[in-house]
Amino acid sequence: MRHQRLRHVVAEDHHTRLRLLSERRDDLARERVRLLNRLHVLLRDLIPGGAALDLTADKAAALLRNTRPLTATDSCRRDLTRDLITDLRHLDRRLHTNQTQIRQVLTETRSTITDIRGVGHIIAAKTLGHVGDITRFPTADHFASYAGTSPLEASSGERRRHRLNPTGNRQLNTALHTIALVQARDPGPGRVYYQRKLNEGKTPAEARRALKRRLTNVLYRHLTKDQLKPATGTD
Numbered sequence: 001m002r003h004q005r006l007r008h009v010v011a012e013d014h015h016t017r018l019r020l021l022s023e024r025r026d027d028l029a030r031e032r033v034r035l036l037n038r039l040h041v042l043l044r045d046l047i048p049g050g051a052a053l054d055l056t057a058d059k060a061a062a063l064l065r066n067t068r069p070l071t072a073t074d075s076c077r078r079d080l081t082r083d084l085i086t087d088l089r090h091l092d093r094r095l096h097t098n099q100t101q102i103r104q105v106l107t108e109t110r111s112t113i114t115d116i117r118g119v120g121h122i123i124a125a126k127t128l129g130h131v132g133d134i135t136r137f138p139t140a141d142h143f144a145s146y147a148g149t150s151p152l153e154a155s156s157g158e159r160r161r162h163r164l165n166p167t168g169n170r171q172l173n174t175a176l177h178t179i180a181l182v183q184a185r186d187p188g189p190g191r192v193y194y195q196r197k198l199n200e201g202k203t204p205a206e207a208r209r210a211l212k213r214r215l216t217n218v219l220y221r222h223l224t225k226d227q228l229k230p231a232t233g234t235d
Contacts, residue, residue: 014109019129021105025098025122028091035088042081046074057088110229113222116215117190118182123175127219130172134223140216148173149216151209176219180212190215 039060044050046067051060064082069075102125106114114124137143144150148168183190190211197207 014105015128015132017105017129018102018109018125019132021098021102022122022126022129025095025102025125028095028098032088032091032095035084035091039081039084039088042077042084046077046081057085057092060085060088109226111222111226113219113226116179116218116222117186117188118179123178126171126175130169130175131223134220134227137220140220143220144213144216146172147176147216149176149209149213151213176212176215177208179215180208183215184208184211 036055039055040051043055043060043063046069047063051063060081064078064085067074067078069078099121103121106121106124106128109128111124111128113119113127114121119127134143137146141150146168148166148170150168180190184194184207185191193214194207194211197210198204202210
């Protein structure tokens with residue numbers, strides 16, 4: 001009994017840490033987008049044509065070295081751009097640290113969900129963090145309801161249709177949507193299933209929703225199986 005309780009506490013600790021790290025990564029990623037957008041605006045006013053879309057701190061610094069401000073306003077833009085490049089480098093280091101922390105906690109969980117095509121360590125962290133204790137869900141249908149992947153009837157006459165389910169945990173739903181996009185695109189069982197749904201007359205959006213529901217079952221099986229394994233403890 002004590003072993004079961006300890007396993008639950010350790011697993012809960014992993015889930016909480018992954019959720020916190022995942023939420024922090026989302027915050028950092030949004031801030032990075034904001035910085036890049038601001039850099040694009042400044043560089044557009046300093047350089048004819050502005051910067052390419054795949055802008056990085058190093059690329060921005062290289063562009064800045066070749067600028068020769070002609071006015072006091074341009075000098076101000078150059079100085080602000082230099083400050084933003086420094087901020088971006090600092091932010092990139094924080095994102096790298098966050099990624100390292102996520103990988104470490106994922107290793108401790110011994111989770112197998114990264115074996116699923118389309119589940120990298122970022123998606124895995126978001127998934128485990130928002131699912132928490134999988135034993136909360138007695139069946140895959142309960143889990144699908146929580147994830148918002150249970151289809152909602154939207155039929156008209158003899159034509160059976162299902163529409164988007166707006167309920168459930170939206171973070172988990174987004175993670176499953178990303179996995180479904182990857183599997184619908186890449187060769188494998190997921191793409192075969194997606195194509196079969198298209199051949200049945202479903203729209204691409206309906207076929208993706210069907211695939212997402214199927215992947216919810218796959219994810220549930222991995223999580224319930226992993227629950228039986230002892231996770232690595234924390235210090």
